[in-house]
Amino acid sequence: MNIAVYGAGSTGCYLAAELLLAELDVSLICRERIKHSIINNKGIHISDYLGMSQSVMPTEMITDVEHAPHIAAHFDVVFVTVKCHQLTQSYPQLLTITHANSSIVFMQNGLGSFDLAAQHLPQRKCYQGITPFNVLQLANGCFHKGTEGQFIWPLCHHTQHISHTMSQHGLSCQLHDDMAAVINGKLLLNLNNALNAICDLPIQAQLKQRPFRRLLAQAMQEWLNVCQQANRPVAQLTKVPPKWVPVILNLPNGLFSMLAKSMLDIDPKARSSMWEDIQAKRLTEIDFLNGAVVKLGQQYHVATPINQRICAAIKRLEQGETLDISQLNPNRLTD
Numbered sequence: 001m002n003i004a005v006y007g008a009g010s011t012g013c014y015l016a017a018e019l020l021l022a023e024l025d026v027s028l029i030c031r032e033r034i035k036h037s038i039i040n041n042k043g044i045h046i047s048d049y050l051g052m053s054q055s056v057m058p059t060e061m062i063t064d065v066e067h068a069p070h071i072a073a074h075f076d077v078v079f080v081t082v083k084c085h086q087l088t089q090s091y092p093q094l095l096t097i098t099h100a101n102s103s104i105v106f107m108q109n110g111l112g113s114f115d116l117a118a119q120h121l122p123q124r125k126c127y128q129g130i131t132p133f134n135v136l137q138l139a140n141g142c143f144h145k146g147t148e149g150q151f152i153w154p155l156c157h158h159t160q161h162i163s164h165t166m167s168q169h170g171l172s173c174q175l176h177d178d179m180a181a182v183i184n185g186k187l188l189l190n191l192n193n194a195l196n197a198i199c200d201l202p203i204q205a206q207l208k209q210r211p212f213r214r215l216l217a218q219a220m221q222e223w224l225n226v227c228q229q230a231n232r233p234v235a236q237l238t239k240v241p242p243k244w245v246p247v248i249l250n251l252p253n254g255l256f257s258m259l260a261k262s263m264l265d266i267d268p269k270a271r272s273s274m275w276e277d278i279q280a281k282r283l284t285e286i287d288f289l290n291g292a293v294v295k296l297g298q299q300y301h302v303a304t305p306i307n308q309r310i311c312a313a314i315k316r317l318e319q320g321e322t323l324d325i326s327q328l329n330p331n332r333l334t335d
């Protein structure tokens, strides 16, 4: 089985490395800088919050699909790991490098980008997958997994084969047949991406502060309200059911830290991918995350004022403006 990771950056390189460790055949379609960094450092180096550390070399690294005729119709499975707003440019290349029986698995956070991609690629089997953990790209070809979790993929014959091969090598992933619920559950957690970027703290330090937890709880509650109204199932991706997550976030510091320890294993330095985007002065995925909550809220007549404020705050940060966090929710930032 020929596998490609299209748009290998933080999550894509980590994913490729896990598949390569399972001795699968994995090529990267990536930028020159990624290829050089991997070659110069003799492989992709992955590590995690538990102290794991491994190195692997991809089968091939392609930086110019148009000038690589040998990969036309070559890949049986392609994991697409570009950002949501980078997908539109990828459709022609995804079509070129796959064949009629290929599976294309889109690994973007949030809502909206997958539906568009599937509409543009009616000739291919398109699926949605998720990366439930954080990956930070460090220097020297190193990629660090900062939070717990395993890749979640839709159940199909390709992913079953991958899952089986991974398990033979002591690695694991999760396969689901209801990815829609998983995506909704992941969005619940991703509502922290923007707040984490706004407060400019590691996730662990951010969650120690009750005002930030309360904001997050409100943003999450709005999404749960939208899901209820829209009849969208929300899968449980944490140790407690989705409806309990905002309740726990609202608890006073002492009680919260007791419960949080057992809820999520997290590296003290982990931050959200949106924090990385803001730091790197890149466009963020806000429209697909909190923005998607606002859009669906409007469609189903559910109020989403906190998510609206969060979107506005991120748009200002994208413009390079500074923020006064208390403007987000002045009434609740006092304790």
Ligand SMILES: NC(=O)C1=CN([C@@H]2O[C@H](COP(=O)(O)OP(=O)(O)OC[C@H]3O[C@@H](n4cnc5c(N)ncnc54)[C@H](OP(=O)(O)O)[C@@H]3O)[C@@H](O)[C@H]2O)C=CC1
Binding pocket: 006, 007, 008, 009, 010, 011, 012, 029, 030, 031, 034, 081, 082, 083, 084, 086, 089, 090, 107, 108, 109, 131, 132, 133, 134, 135, 136, 137, 272, 273, 285
């Ligand atoms: N980082 C994380 O911890 C997590 C991220 N996610 C989600 O996963 C998705 C991917 O995120 P992430 O891995 O962080 O993104 P990255 O920006 O790290 O990786 C995407 C890579 O694809 C490159 N790229 C874009 N277009 C092309 C193209 N046409 N051909 C080749 N390379 C291309 C980008 O280069 P360039 O920058 O030059 O455009 C970049 O190197 C997002 O939707 C994100 O929300 C989910 C969970 C965790």
Ligand SMILES: CC(C)(CO)C(=O)C(=O)O
Binding pocket: 109, 131, 132, 133, 134, 135, 147, 189, 190, 193, 271, 272, 273, 274
């Ligand atoms: C895993 C998580 C939620 C970490 O914030 C993430 O998806 C991201 O950073 O984009």
